[in-house]
Amino acid sequence: MDLTAAGVHHMPLPSRLRGDWRVYLGRARGRNRARRKNVVGRVVTFKEGEVVLLEGLRITSPARTWLDLAVRLDLTDLVAAGDFLVCEHGPEAPVPRRAICSVEELDAVIRKHPGMRGVKNARAALELIRVGADSPQESALRLALYEHGLPEPVLNHILRTPDGKAAVWPDLAYRKRRISIQYDGEHHEGSDQYQKDIRRQALTEQLGWREIRISKDDLVGNFPHAVTKIRRILEQSGWSPATREAS
Template sequence: MVGGVPVTTVQRTFLDLAHLLGPDELVVIGDQLVCQHTRNYGPPRVAMVELDALNAYIAGHPGARGLCRLREAMNLVRVGADSPPETRLRLIIARSPLPTFVTNGELLDAAGNPLVSPDLVCQQYRTCVEYDGDHHFTPEQQGKDHDRDFMTKSLGWNQVLINKEDMLAGGRVAITKIARMLVQGGWPDPENLAGRSLRGLLGTRKDAL
């Protein structure tokens, strides 16, 4: 009961949406349902439904409409994405020739203490990606982000900041930016993604390469 109104469970509602939405939309919702993390900095986040429990519920309804589409989506659901844009960025990266990134991997100091938890992390090439949505432009959040950026650089990581404009046109700008930082981390870039021109694609910076 919510406000005196009987409603279906989170799991059931997700199942009911399977035949109405596309796979990517279902991945976005699935990521939000299972997202959880506990760190020694920042507030914890508790999953609405844990990933194993959600998969078990879906498996227990073999006759549901849209089940094949939902199973396809669940293969792409990951724990740790805090927002829908983060999920969409993760999917763009996963479908590109870029190396693998994981959600909310932690950056450690020399003593092994976690100091920063970027949205997406490629440990092999010490490159991380942050999606900066609208809430990142408040004065309070900007102060936190400046500290985050300073610690990330101090730990020797290459950081890529992505915004909603970078995600347009299939994420070409986002992929190119990420590729350039990966190359700085030693990635061989076999398809020369870092070498693609960004001229005219970075907002008002028409002369950007």
Template sequence: MAEARTAGLSRRRTRARDLLSPCHGVRVTALTPDSLLERAHALTAVTGAVVSHLSAAVLWGLPLPRALENLTVIHLTSRPGRRAVRHKHVVGHQQSLEPEEIVSGARVSCTSPLRTWFDLAGILSLDELVIAGDFLLRRRNPLTTLDRLDAFLDGKHGRAGYRHAMRARSLIRADTDSPKETELRLLLIRHGLPEPGINVPMFDEAGCWIQDPDLSYEQEKIAIQYDGGHHASPAQRRSDIFRDENARDAGWRVVVLTQWHLTPVAPGMEPPAVTRVRAALTERGWSPGSVPEPGRRHRARATPDSSDTNGR
């Protein structure tokens, strides 16, 4: 109330209906957007806590399962010596954070991209954690590097979530363009197909660049394109047709997939994406017993702990 009086607000004014109270001691105008950032700003201003876990993931733009994207609760982490925040619509955590694990913005302080991803190890499934990890290392505007990720994990040995994070690390790859590329790659691997390359440049016989297919098998000259919703526009469709014609002229087999191809048509059936890619590989001479040539598969430095059956 002292700050309110200093600002010229009476007790009656602070209780007016056009003001909201996101947490004790804070008043904001009802016209203020009820966004995560605004709510987090109000809460952290009073508690001194750091936005973390799923809330930090949203602020960093990490891809999350649809069920977790629009949660009404906010995750806040208090450092040792301070009690975890207890408030309606708040999930309070108390844990030690290194200085480099906190990023201070204009409105709030939140956990760093790497620390946020590591905290998600206790929340997300293996595939979901890999998708979020690939996003950190995306081709455009990456939030970190593989070396930094590995160095970070080296310092988390034995911590809660470490084993699950290391299992995800063994599957994380850099230079992706979308979460669906990661989902498709994991789907193919899980069904026994060789791991494809990611956005590997394709050239014609004269050495001229053609395109960077989403996924590919260079030896068999198979390009896999995942076409999301934005590919439905007339302009994009024309561009895609031109893209694929040039690849086929260069001797490549092009497999175009959509969201529909990622889900089995009926229980017990394999996803159409797997069936189509397997058929293309077989057509080009691949067989399940084939040994991949060196360099065909990406190698990960981290080795998952086979004893960690629950991944947590």
């Protein structure tokens, strides 16, 4: 069930849930209850295709697992889990990636369970899920910008050299304003990665774009500093908060 299946599918979870090592099992009504230590069972109803076989283990599908998590996760964390499932990058990306499931599959599983607990949260999250976010932090940043009145940045945009060669892959981008946003996670703290980031920023500027670097500290709080930082750069580029123009 939800947390156990989420772990098998490598779905991102908030820290408060990652430490739960219990096994969650679903059972049909009338079946015997799980009576083992650290095993939690509950009665569930599955539709066709919602249980899959993975390395010999019967487990809920990625889409159904996401729906089950809607009871436990807040909106931001549920969007991040959905972003993870639908994320894909084409062959030009430094690390090509195929989606685990599609937005359409998430929509379909919601429609199959209109009265299920958490479905209202799932419907709200579905409206905010986008293809291309590589981490929960990128998802949280995108949602924070939108929540505080900034235009929604695009994902999977590629900066190209004059001859068309792919050169820089922003985490988020405002194409009309030529603003690249890069989230620097903990792996960016090493000296080698730091030098790569400096070269990336220089190349971004050579291509006529401005790069904004965001750290985990910039995402803290209900009004994170990242919002202020990005708003300032947007306004310097000529953007006005009077209109939520497309990015």
